[in-house]
Amino acid sequence: MIDATWRPRTVVSEASLSLARELSLAEPLARLLIARGVLQISDAQLFLQPTLRALHDPLLMLGMERAVVRLRSALAAGEPILIYGDYDVDGTVATVLLKTAAERVAAAFGQKPDVRYHIPHRIREGYGMQGSRIVEAATEGVRLVVSVDTGIRGFAAAEEARRVGLDLIVTDHHLPDEIGGIPDALAVVNPNQPGCPYPYKELCGAAVAFKLAQALLESVAADDAERTKLRAKVIPSFLKLLAIATIADAVPLTGENRIIAALGLAELRHPSQHGLRSLMELAEIEFGPGVERPISAMDVGFRLAPRINAAGRMDAANDVVEMFLTRDPELARTLATKLHRLNDDRRASEAEALREIDTYLEGLREAQGDWPACLVLDDGWDGKAQESGEETTRWHRGVIGILASRVVERTGRPALVLAHEADGLAYGSGRSVAGFHLLDALTAVHGETGGGLLARFGGHAHAVGFALSSERVGRLREGMQGYAAEHSPDPGAAEVVQYDGDLSLAEVTPEFLAALERLAPFGNGNEEPVWRSAGVRLAAPPRTVAQKHLRLRVEDPDTGVAFTGVAWTRRTNWAELAADEGWQQGDAMDLLYRLHRNWKPGFAGWELEIVAARRADAGSRT
Numbered sequence: 156m157i158d159a160t161w162r163p164r165t166v167v168s169e170a171s172l173s174l175a176r177e178l179s180l181a182e183p184l185a186r187l188l189i190a191r192g193v194l195q196i197s198d199a200q201l202f203l204q205p206t207l208r209a210l211h212d213p214l215l216m217l218g219m220e221r222a223v224v225r226l227r228s229a230l231a232a233g234e235p236i237l238i239y240g241d242y243d244v245d246g247t248v249a250t251v252l253l254k255t256a257a258e259r260v261a262a263a264f265g266q267k268p269d270v271r272y273h274i275p276h277r278i279r280e281g282y283g284m285q286g287s288r289i290v291e292a293a294t295e296g297v298r299l300v301v302s303v304d305t306g307i308r309g310f311a312a313a314e315e316a317r318r319v320g321l322d323l324i325v326t327d328h329h330l331p332d333e334i335g336g337i338p339d340a341l342a343v344v345n346p347n348q349p350g351c352p353y354p355y356k357e358l359c360g361a362a363v364a365f366k367l368a369q370a371l372l373e374s375v376a377a378d379d380a381e382r383t384k385l386r387a388k389v390i391p392s393f394l395k396l397l398a399i400a401t402i403a404d405a406v407p408l409t410g411e412n413r414i415i416a417a418l419g420l421a422e423l424r425h426p427s428q429h430g431l432r433s434l435m436e437l438a439e440i441e442f443g444p445g446v447e448r449p450i451s452a453m454d455v456g457f458r459l460a461p462r463i464n465a466a467g468r469m470d471a472a473n474d475v476v477e478m479f480l481t482r483d484p485e486l487a488r489t490l491a492t493k494l495h496r497l498n499d500d501r502r503a504s505e506a507e508a509l510r511e512i513d514t515y516l517e518g519l520r521e522a523q524g525d526w527p528a529c530l531v532l533d534d535g536w537d538g539k540a541q542e543s544g545e546e547t548t549r550w551h552r553g554v555i556g557i558l559a560s561r562v563v564e565r566t567g568r569p570a571l572v573l574a575h576e577a578d579g580l581a582y583g584s585g586r587s588v589a590g591f592h593l594l595d596a597l598t599a600v601h602g603e604t605g606g607g608l609l610a611r612f613g614g615h616a617h618a619v620g621f622a623l624s625s626e627r628v629g630r631l632r633e634g635m636q637g638y639a640a641e642h643s644p645d646p647g648a649a650e651v652v653q654y655d656g657d658l659s660l661a662e663v664t665p666e667f668l669a670a671l672e673r674l675a676p677f678g679n680g681n682e683e684p685v686w687r688s689a690g691v692r693l694a695a696p697p698r699t700v701a702q703k704h705l706r707l708r709v710e711d712p713d714t715g716v717a718f719t720g721v722a723w724t725r726r727t728n729w730a731e732l733a734a735d736e737g738w739q740q741g742d743a744m745d746l747l748y749r750l751h752r753n754w755k756p757g758f759a760g761w762e763l764e765i766v767a768a769r770r771a772d773a774g775s776r777t
Contacts, residue, residue: 696740
């Protein structure tokens, strides 16, 4: 990133100085709050100290009251209920939360609960409610189906439910169809549906299910004292899993999501469910009394969530629900171990595919001088393997979304990655870059063929999923590359790297770091801040780590305050860059970095995670 332009996102203002004084906060941190839309003292206090009381009343959500009435009636009468979930973290957690709440309410009515669930198989059934499963539920005696994290576009399934005499409650967070509206269901609970007055629209699917669970539980509370106890004891226990779903689904960590994530991460330090405890142990996340290290959003996003998602990617996600629900510690450990191994399988499958992709990308760049404006990669199926009876799929469909993200990271180009199946279809997933609307591109290319290119597709600006005949992948590649060549940001333009403010290393005091930690959890919508320190001095020669990463020791030239910094090689090979530029002890450097606390034995302390670096005399592009 030596040739990139560095630009500040924020500047010192009267508002930031005033907020800093009122909160006794360092001005750069007050500036961060303002950049996140936190302008009032009361809002800033809630941001820095989230509280359960600030969550909105579930009954503000359109359709909630009707859904609660029908669920109460079914549970009081002992009716069989089917929860129809989804195979990712959001969908499985939503299933667990609603099933747990429903069974508690059934017990309050003196009924033995009959709350079933269905998690579709990613490959055999695909995403969304299937009419065939609705019909099966009816023949099994189910009279009420509740969808979680799915269903807002399930028009056919809703019609099938009505045909066979089932009541359907849809709970979802995805955007409704702009033309078709919402399904014809008994109740639709979704803050994003037209006319819903609920003030926060960014909840994940599990959070919408949680709101239904909360409203249902509170509806059977005998009095205010019981409701208070419920909110103090039971509701916080739901936040452990809900925080995992919220972080894993990458919804903005603002508003209610921030409250859920912050309080849920704190609750995760004391897990009670056998399955959750086992999974955290296998993920090497420390918890319990005496553990100083807090559990972070990164722990959830990179350790817990991949293991939970691995079930749906590589096998069947029913195991996730069973693991979280079982009271048998041995079964919980067995299921957690299975998820752990499936995640290892997922990583191995991903690594094997990435080796092929890296080889292909290197060859493509050497042959053409650069990559095309959009990359469309598939696993090499040519039809002959199917005729000979050989295995036709080399890249597992469960990892193609991850692969697409990796290609974008490596190339800075939008990418589609496809896996071919024996049914003659290629299933694809795409990820994009800033400034290129991937769904618009796919829609345009599909439209150019008269609507005959793709069998199905959907998504948004940054991510898409689709399927098409394997024979048409070449046409898709040509169409996407042509469209991207006209509409993509100029890949030759100087890259712009934004940072949040200037700091001298001397300003990075224990008090500053303690205040910075209060801005966590970081994630989408509350990104981890990037700081600039200009003119720091290399206090030791750069040291190469694992042949490609770089460790630097830098110090403030005026005060001698020093920190260790680590630059991880991703798109930039830092070891090569330092050697090519001849960095050496005593050089004055400008750095962009994030502040991380390294909890590893022997490294305990704060470090700089270096985002960009250059000699101080190269800083004319700031």
